Amino acid sequence: MSDEILSFDEAMAKYDPVLGFEVHVELNTKTKMFDDAPNAFGDEPNTNITPVSLGLPGVLPKVNGTAVESAIKLGLALGCDIAPVSHFARKNYFYPDTPKNFQTSQYDEPIAENGSVDIELEDGTQFTVEIERAHMEEDAGKLSHKGGAGRIQGAEYSLVDYNRSGVPLIEIVTRPIRGAGERAPELAKAYVKAIREIVKNLGISDARMERGNVRCDANVSLSPKGSETLGTRTETKNVNSMRAVERAVRYEICRHAAVLDAGEQIVQETRHWHEDTRETTSGRPKSDADDYRYFPEPDLVPVVTNAEWIERLRAELPEPPAERRRRLQADWGYSDEEFRDVVNAGVMTEIEETIAAGASASVARKWWMGEISRLAKVREIDPGDLGASPETVVELDGLIQEGKINDKIARQVLEHVVDGEGTPGEVVEKRGLAVVSDEGELSSAVDDALASMPDVAEKIRGGKVQAAGAVVGQVMKATRGQADAARVRELILEKLGVEG
Amino acid sequence: MTTNQNALITLSASEAAEGLRNGDFTSEQLTQAHLDRIETTEGTAVDAEDRSLGKTGLNAFLHVNAEQALDDARQVDADRAAGKQLPPLAGVPIAxxxxxxxxxxxxxAASRMLEGWMSPYDATVVQKIREARLPILGKTxxxxxxxxxxxxHSAFGCTRNPWDLDRIPGGSGGGSAAAVSAFQAPLALGTDTGGSIRQPASVTGSVGVKPTYGSVSRYGVIAMASSLDQVGPVTRTVRDAAALHEVIGGYDARDSTSINEPAGPYLAEAEKGATEGGLKGLKIGVVKELTGDGFQSGVSQRFQESLxxxxxxGAEIVEVSTPHFDHALGAYYLIMASEVSSNLAKYDGVRFGLRKLPEEGPVTIERVMSATRAAGFGPEAKRRIILGxxxxxxxxxxxxxxxxxxxxTLVQRxxxxxxxxxxxxxSPTSPTTAFKLGEKTDDPVSMYLxxxxxxxxxxxxxxxISVPAGLAPENGLPVGVQFMAPVKEDARLYRVGAGLEAALQQQWGGGLLDQLPDTESLIAARTQGSAK
Known part of the structure; x- marks a missing residue:
């Protein structure tokens, strides 16, 4: 049953949205948060487990030191204060994906607090999102509901896979975000993108949203336009792509507006996002009185940090993405628009590496924004995952500079390279794709073409140099595109005694 | 009083280890003697269909591991015969x-919730006793x-006190204490959250130690209250407790609360304390708040004699006051119950142990969890889960x-x-000697006291540590005295405990358990009595 919704424009005319996000980041540590079991994705169910992952009687947790370092690094990258002493706590609730029936998390003493993230919308508008806290916790197992619609309601039975149970998570919680107005959905997307970029840049997470490495719960409430009063919020859970975050926030804004317009109250609850219908549906009611009976985890000692440790980690931090972007744009001399296109296409790192491998900034951009992006789009993958390396681009460009191939052939070579046929040089060799550079062969091909189109030849002689294009085309056809078009044109003009 | 005096079962662990080293007997013989004793003193099931009614005898064991224990014993004998270097207590059986x-x-865990559950892993302390080559007689x-x-509150019937079969052996570790005091085992492992090693030791005339928190690994010990639980030795002599503590103690990376320091030496301290003048220079404080009113007269009398x-x-005795101890019991029952409520949440029928389907209505996960917990936990477990x-x-x-x-925090201060x-x-270990079975089951608060x-x-x-201090004159039942030491100063307990033990044994002309009534006769008399 669909909810009534208002159009986005109508909603924006009457209300100011207030957003808040809880983003869960799965860390890429070798082992789990409190356990020696491997932290790995995609294995057979219930193979990456130990007695600790299963919460068997008698087991005890121990803290993964690498996960703590990752949390500190993330805290620093978010500009947070790192707590000298932080504690783990038990969040008690019964659910079969949580083997102990409590989740070990952090409650009133998280490892990182009070930070901020600068984010940029696609048109370059800047926002600062304040971070309330980032804390460490463990992931739950994965339930698969069998029978019915594959959802818990109506299922005949459910299977549980504890491979994910205990995987280290960092939960990043924002303060309420006001003032985004009609940009709120875009801001939601940009925020998740920024977090994803930060954790990827730190190397602490694989950050693959399709695998659930980065998951977003989006809180939305509406205030009457111009009012400071916070409305009742809903929390839309596990919105697992950046596009979905944008759509879910937009949908909730429109739905809230319709409810409020009808003079009704927003129910404080969790909502589920459905990508197929692009709607949210009601989950379970949630209230501030939800009682998880938090108390300090007695099986773990406090996490104690010191200035020396924190400063060492700070020194190891990679350059923040925003600063890096500013530096790269200046180095490469791209216009704002060019650079934004590069960033939005997600090929900045690839271009950086291609330049480092020896290509010019313009050549690197030409390939990554051009043929590589086009092929990636056709194949519906990220340009970075296409299989074209910085070396591929450098080699292709080299072959063009040497006159061995032309642009058109180079594009064919690229396609064969990404299909795994070898390096560009190998592909050219194997497939005989080099341009025809034998002057004798070219010369006779030009003679043949001129002979077959005497009227065109006459026009050229008469000064209509642009008509040479037709002859060039004929020659290219005859040589199956492997001729150097510029040289062909020169030959035509030479033979007809015309100045180019 | 004759059958208790079997040559092999009445040996302390240290004496038995000595006998094994000297070749006086084999570990197989020693282990078999204890298995035989278990056989004759456990009694038979009151009702073969209903384990909750327990046994006619001691019922100290929930499982006897005879074959594996004998195999392990034979392996120790073979290694000894082959001249291999063996750990000091190798071949001495343990419960x-x-x-x-x-x-x-x-x-x-004496719960229907885990009846028949087989662990896929050994607790760290079990690994350690296996490495020390102690055959495991069974589970108490x-x-x-x-x-x-x-x-x-055992789901499988109460254990009986070998001094009087109609009395409690203390708890929670009544099985380990009864097994050790009734010569079923020379050594046992216990756990102590609020007195579960020491109070049973006190009421059965055995020795029990609760080590410093973090001194012995808790990995593989089913958690009751994580911040309070600690594993420790149950033995017949202070010296044996020291030796066993050295075996089970020490750092374990799998327990985050484990202290990263080697355990001991304790045995040497026990030997020092037992020598003439071994307590010279030791200053002992009598806890004012743990004497007088509320303590049974015979308990107070034996306590004063011990002082x-x-x-x-050679010890100097002074009185000290610990004003916040009066509030300790209340604080304990809140902290313990809170941790219990969370630690026992994992028993839900999903992954292991009992699974009970609702008797009627839909079978949903919540209803299965609920039915399982309703059927699997006894009343005391439920009381504490609810309280917590x-x-x-x-x-x-x-x-x-x-x-x-x-x-x-105030108690720590x-x-x-x-x-x-x-x-x-x-202080005295327990305010009373063993009370009658059933006497306090309807009055939880008096039990808690x-x-x-x-x-x-x-x-x-x-x-x-709790050390036997004699029998209360009014009822002839054991009284225990408790010594307490600062964190990580467990060695002091062995010194002072061994000192008191030596002085008392000199007075008694032997161990207190030499006076234990013949267990088989008690069982026979009781069985006949109830048959009439």
Missing amino acids: VKDLIVTTGQPTT NLDEFAMGSSTE ELLRAA TYALSAGYYDAYYGSAQKVR DFTNAFEQVDVLV NDIATIPTNLAGVPA
Whole structure:
């Protein structure tokens, strides 16, 4: 049953949205948060487990030191204060994906607090999102509901896979975000993108949203336009792509507006996002009185940090993405628009590496924004995952500079390279794709073409140099595109005694 | 009083180890003698269909591991015969409280919830006793999930006190204490959350030690209250307790609360304390709050006599006050129950143990969990889960759990202050001797009061030992004296405990358990009595 919704424009005319996000980041540590079991994705169910992952009687947790370092690094990258002493706590609730029936998390003493993230919308508008806290916790197992619609309601039975149970998570919680107005959905997307970029840049997470490495719960409430009063919020859970975050926030804004317009109250609850219908549906009611009976985890000692440790980690931090972007744009001399296109296409790192491998900034951009992006789009993958390396681009460009191939052939070579046929040089060799550079062969091909189109030849002689294009085309056809078009044109003009 | 005097079963662990080294007997013979004793003193099932009714005899064991124990014993004998270097206690059998997980035999925590459950892993302390080559006789009875002071809360029937079969053996570790005091095992492992090693030791005339929190690994010990639980030795002599503590103690990376320091030496301290003048220079503080009113007269009498002996052995005795001990019991029952409510949440029928489907209505996960927990937990476990859930609830947390933690800090401060004045503290272990079975089962608070003297040490994490101090004149039942030492000063307990033990044994002309009535005769008399 669909909810009534208002159009986005109508909603924006009457209300100011207030957003808040809880983003869960799965860390890429070798082992789990409190356990020696491997932290790995995609294995057979219930193979990456130990007695600790299963919460068997008698087991005890121990803290993964690498996960703590990752949390500190993330805290620093978010500009947070790192707590000298932080504690783990038990969040008690019964659910079969949580083997102990409590989740070990952090409650009133998280490892990182009070930070901020600068984010940029696609048109370059800047926002600062304040971070309330980032804390460490463990992931739950994965339930698969069998029978019915594959959802818990109506299922005949459910299977549980504890491979994910205990995987280290960092939960990043924002303060309420006001003032985004009609940009709120875009801001939601940009925020998740920024977090994803930060954790990827730190190397602490694989950050693959399709695998659930980065998951977003989006809180939305509406205030009457111009009012400071916070409305009742809903929390839309596990919105697992950046596009979905944008759509879910937009949908909730429109739905809230319709409810409020009808003079009704927003129910404080969790909502589920459905990508197929692009709607949210009601989950379970949630209230501030939800009682998880938090108390300090007695099986773990406090996490104690010191200035020396924190400063060492700070020194190891990679350059923040925003600063890096500013530096790269200046180095490469791209216009704002060019650079934004590069960033939005997600090929900045690839271009950086291609330049480092020896290509010019313009050549690197030409390939990554051009043929590589086009092929990636056709194949519906990220340009970075296409299989074209910085070396591929450098080699292709080299072959063009040497006159061995032309642009058109180079594009064919690229396609064969990404299909795994070898390096560009190998592909050219194997497939005989080099341009025809034998002057004798070219010369006779030009003679043949001129002979077959005497009227065109006459026009050229008469000064209509642009008509040479037709002859060039004929020659290219005859040589199956492997001729150097510029040289062909020169030959035509030479033979007809015309100045180019 | 003759059959208790079998040459092999009455040996202390140290004496037995000596005999094995000398080739006086084999580990197989020693282990078999204990298995035979178990056979003749356990009694038979009251009702073969209903394990909850227990046995006609001691019912100290929930599982006897005869074949594996004998195999292990034979292997020790073979290695000894081959001239291999063996650990000091190799070949001396041991009993393990059924709260500690073991491979190869069931672990139940005396709960229907885990009946028949086989652990896929060994607890760290079990690994250590296996490495020390101690054959494991079996798993001993306890109050369900270690919650109780009498073993009457075992789902598989109570254990009986070998001094009087109609009395409690203490709890929760009544099985380990009864097994050791009745010569079924020379050594046993217990766990102590609020007195579960020391109070049973006290009421059965055995020795029990709760080590410093973090001194012995808790990995593989089914958690009752994580911040209070500690594994420790149950033995017949202080020396044996020291030797066993050296085996099980030490750092374990799998337990985050484990202290990263080597265990001991304890045995040398026990030997030092037992020598002439071994207590010279030791300053002992009598805890004012743990004497007088509320303590049975015979308990107080034996306690005072012990103080005289300690003084005679060279110790200085002074009185110290620990004003916040009066609030320790209340704080303990809130903290313990809170942790219990969370630790016992995992027993839900989803992954292991009992699974019970609802008798009617839809079969949903919530209803299966609910039916399983309703059927699997006994009344005391439920009482504490409910109490703890309440204490942690929003709106009550500060008043209950929060206040209790403050009291805990004050109790710790009391100990710190006291140990600035004295080397060790002393009190009776339990306010009474063993009470009758059934006497307190309907009155939980009076049951809880039995732990009044043992609880403060758990709250503070400090170590304590209970040593037999004689029999109460009014009923001829054992009385225990408890020594407490500062954190990580467990060695002091062995010194002072061995000193008192030596002085008392000189007086008695042997161990207190030499006076234990013949167990087989008691069982026979009781069986005939109930048959009439």
